[in-house]
Amino acid sequence: MKLPITINEHSGEPLYLQIESQLRTLILSGVILSGTMLPSIRELASQMKCSVITIKRVYSDLEAEGIIRTKQGTGTYVLELQEGSFVKQKEEALREAIDQFLTTAKQLNADKATLKKLFEEAIDSLN
Amino acid sequence: MDNAIELKDVTIERGLFKMGPINLNIPKGYITAIVGPNGSGKTSIFRSILKQTNITSGEINVLNERIDDAENKEISQRIGYLMENQSFFDDGLVAHEKADFHRRWYNNWNEHIYKNCLHKFGISDNIRFKNMSKGMRRKYDFTVALSHEPELLILDEPSSGLDPIAWRSMIEVLNAYMDQGERTILMATHIIDEVKRLADFIVFMVDGKLLGMYEKDELLQNWATYYVEVNPHTQAVIATLPGLLSQKNIGSDRIEFTTSEAVNADALLKDSNITILNRQVLELDEILLYHMNKTTNKIFG
Numbered sequence: 001m002k003l004p005i006t007i008n009e010h011s012g013e014p015l016y017l018q019i020e021s022q023l024r025t026l027i028l029s030g031v032i033l034s035g036t037m038l039p040s041i042r043e044l045a046s047q048m049k050c051s052v053i054t055i056k057r058v059y060s061d062l063e064a065e066g067i068i069r070t071k072q073g074t075g076t077y078v079l080e081l082q083e084g085s086f087v088k089q090k091e092e093a094l095r096e097a098i099d100q101f102l103t104t105a106k107q108l109n110a111d112k113a114t115l116k117k118l119f120e121e122a123i124d125s126l127n
Numbered sequence: 128m129d130n131a132i133e134l135k136d137v138t139i140e141r142g143l144f145k146m147g148p149i150n151l152n153i154p155k156g157y158i159t160a161i162v163g164p165n166g167s168g169k170t171s172i173f174r175s176i177l178k179q180t181n182i183t184s185g186e187i188n189v190l191n192e193r194i195d196d197a198e199n200k201e202i203s204q205r206i207g208y209l210m211e212n213q214s215f216f217d218d219g220l221v222a223h224e225k226a227d228f229h230r231r232w233y234n235n236w237n238e239h240i241y242k243n244c245l246h247k248f249g250i251s252d253n254i255r256f257k258n259m260s261k262g263m264r265r266k267y268d269f270t271v272a273l274s275h276e277p278e279l280l281i282l283d284e285p286s287s288g289l290d291p292i293a294w295r296s297m298i299e300v301l302n303a304y305m306d307q308g309e310r311t312i313l314m315a316t317h318i319i320d321e322v323k324r325l326a327d328f329i330v331f332m333v334d335g336k337l338l339g340m341y342e343k344d345e346l347l348q349n350w351a352t353y354y355v356e357v358n359p360h361t362q363a364v365i366a367t368l369p370g371l372l373s374q375k376n377i378g379s380d381r382i383e384f385t386t387s388e389a390v391n392a393d394a395l396l397k398d399s400n401i402t403i404l405n406r407q408v409l410e411l412d413e414i415l416l417y418h419m420n421k422t423t424n425k426i427f428g
Binding site for chain 2: 009049051
């Protein structure tokens with residue numbers, strides 16, 4: 001199984017955080033369904049071109065959050081998520097996306113009024 | 128961390144070739160890649176671990192056994208080795224005759240793994256070695272090296288002669304190998320992408336000397352070139368940066384610099400309100416080159 005995770009090695013954001021936040025979003029958004037078996041630590045490390053040390057950290061963090069579980073000898077699975085749970089994690093994922101938006105805004109010297117206008121337009125177009 | 132291999136003050140001297148003293152621990156359960164130019168002593172290290180070469184001084188422990196003058200058949204059962212160059216004595220053999228020998232020699236020979244690996248590479252063992260292409264021969268030797276389920280696999284330039292499709296199969300086979308319990312790979316390679324796909328730890332070796340061992344992600348994240356805006360105190364801040372390797376002015380309002388401690392540099396730049404215009408991590412070969420230049424500078428003053 002190949003996970004749709006993209007790494008930006010030049011960004012300066014630690015690798016484990018990049019992989020962790022994208023994998024969390026994939027699971028919480030339902031792109032990866034509960035019960036799915038994730039790649040082994042070694043396999044994912046090879047896909048992401050990182051060391052197993054990084055992936056071990058990602059899996060153990062997500063396991064601590066109650067999103068995935070590793071069963072000895074069988075592999076790592078996505079857990080069943082209750083409706084309305086993980087509000088905090090979902091907010092966290094959104095906040096990360098907003099941070100990225102703000103970084104670009106800062107680089108382009110965009111003013112607050114423009115940002116607000118663009119943001120509201122984007123939200124209105126949601127439905 | 129448990130070590131699969133320990134080298135303590137190991138030196139090898141043979142005529143003009145001098146290596147060491149080498150102090151190196153290869154952690155159990157991980158893949159370690161030794162990276163360095165030709166002739167830096169990678170193969171000599173492998174041969175000394177396998178007792179195919181005598182060391183001049185020092186001590187080597189492999190899988191918790193001391194490697195010394197006494198013949199130790201036990202330990203060779205637990206190691207798989209893929210040489211850089213294939214031997215020529217078995218040119219006249221049909222491939223499965225070599226497998227017959229290994230099947231008899233290794234107590235843990237696993238026919239299932241052998242057959243699976245041949246199938247994965249799409250090769251037959253009914254061919255004489257002298258009639259095999261270089262790539263086919265490589266795939267076969269690779270298969271034989273891991274069919275006795277060794278705890279430790281030593282690979283010397285494993286992908287030399289492999290086409291991109293076979294290379295992918297090799298990566299898959301090695302990942303599957305590592306997933307079977309606590310196993311260790313020590314490999315030498317020139318291929319950057321191979322290091323990225325496989326290694327957990329990287330060892331730089333140049334001219335018979337070790338120049339450092341690093342966890343891969345830490346290493347690749349910490350070597351970076353920055354372009355920053357000049358403000359009144361930029362110069363002063365850059366001068367204090369840890370791991371600063373080089374710097375130059377680009378026009379009047381920008382500075383480019385390279386550091387081996389990018390994570391610390393990021394924090395310092397942020398605290399000093401210096402805007403980073405661009406940030407590029409270095410490739411492994413560029414990092415190796417920096418290590419090499421550092422040693423030549425030492426030699427030539």
